[in-house]
Amino acid sequence: MAMNSTINDPDPRTQREAALEGTVTPEMETVALSESIGPEDLRKAVAQGRVAIPLNIKRRGTIPAIGIGRGLHIKINSNIGTSPKHMDLEEELEKLEISERYGADTVMDLSTGGDLDSTRKKIIQASNVPIGTVPIYQAMVEHEDIRDIPAEAMLEVIERQARQGVDFVTVHCGLTRGAIPHIKDRVAGVVSRGGTALVKWMIHNKAENPLYEGFDDLCRIAKEHDVTLSLGDGLRPGCLHDATDRAQLHELKVLGELTQRAWDHGVQVIIEGPGHVPYDQIRKNMEMQQEICHGAPFYVLGPLTTDLSPGYDHISAAIGGTLAAIHGASFLCYVTPAEHLRLPKVQDVKEGVIASKIAAHSADIALGLPGAIERDTELARARRKLDWDRTVELCLDPDKASALRDDSEAEGDECTMCGKFCVMKVLDDDGE
Secondary structure: OOOOOOOOOOOOOOHHHHHHOOOOOHHHHHHHHHHOOOHHHHHHHHHHOOEEOOOOHHHOOOOOOOOEEOOOOOEEEEEEOOEOOEOOHHHHHHHHHHHHHOOOOEEEEOOOOOOHHHHHHHHHHHOOOOEEEOOHHHHHHHOOOHHHOOHHHHHHHHHHHHHHOOOEEEEOOOOOHHHHHHHHHOOOOOOOHHHHHHHHHHHHHOOOOHHHHOHHHHHHHHHHHOOEEEEOOOOOOOOHHHOOOHHHHHHHHHHHHHHHHHHHOOOOEEEEEOOEOOHHHHHHHHHHHHHHOOOOOEEEEOOEOOOOOOOOHHHHHHHHHHHHHHOOOOEEEOOOOOOOOOOOOHHHHHHHHHHHHHHHHHHHHHOOOOOOOHHHHHHHHHHHOOOHHHHHHHOOOHHHHHHHHHOOOOOOOOOOOOHHHOHHHHHHHOOO
16 A cells, blocks of 8 residues: 655644645645545645644654545544453454444544553554544543643643654643533533543632643644644533533634634644534534634534434434534544443444444535445446345445345345345346
8 A cells, every 4th residue: 555655754844834835745645646636626625724634743654644624525433442441452453453444534542441551552553544532531540530630731641642643632622611601501411521521620720721721832732743633522412402502602612713723833623523413403513613613624423313322323323424424524423332331342333333434425425525426336236237246345344244145045146025026137037
């Protein structure tokens, strides 16, 4: 596989800085080729902040670059990572491999159990896609009481992870003290782990969010390593009742301000969004984000369209994800069947990735993106010919399709659904 540039790329500029200076980087060339668009058009999109290329300077030339933003194919993210109750690095590496095999464009390491630096190092080394983290998790793990985390420790963890090679980080910089009074009206309260930690820290210390107050220092770290800031939604709605409420919108407005400040530093930005959102509110949420955050790429968790789907939350998230992507989101975070219930296992990860891939691909087709529908048409032609091998090969999950086909009593080119009444054969038998 052709890489983007040499591993010892001497160019210290971020992708944004290079784009603003008129340079098409090797990474932009890779993205432009994969997206079937012109390199200069891609450069302009990066310069405008509409596209981000999350790739740490240390990782240039080691993995293929990807682009996230409007006008590009919708990307999906898979979450893996240990917990204090389950620390099996080999299992997490298997989740990484499964995520990549079934189409995850990025993977986030959300580990909170075991040796986090060592775990992250091994995940980065084993990965062929950009790796993201939520650095405040490590700060929480390394301090006995969340309330006692020194403000400077939050930045120190971010810098440590950036030096390791992390490509993008979720940082809840937009959650300020001004939003806290709005939380009292919620049913689910604060459901983001990072958001919960920061709210507790601010209330106890009677101080502003250190990630907001130290945002310029954070940007300097991100710029040095070309780490993309995924500005987190610490107040994302955790149930339908809380969607599009004052707390969520307060944070979104701050994120709009921080987006411009990060861009001024030459730092790439992605904005994170909800969450649980009723279907009829999804379009409004996507359009508000695009306006308030100046068209920066939008990264959504689902959104889930019902609270009643534990065990099937990957389906609810796929329903919301397709609509979100059609109306403005460019990056979907997968949701697994285990969401709200337990740490996902390998099979959960696979099902979550495939559901998210279906959502993203459906949106690509609806948006008319180059090449999006060709594979579907090819599969349809194979199905018309009753070419079962080719049909299975073109599926998003060939293993499952093959297993279902093999586990039937079909004979020849028929299936057990229609038998001799197969619609592909009835007319052909009469030569019509």
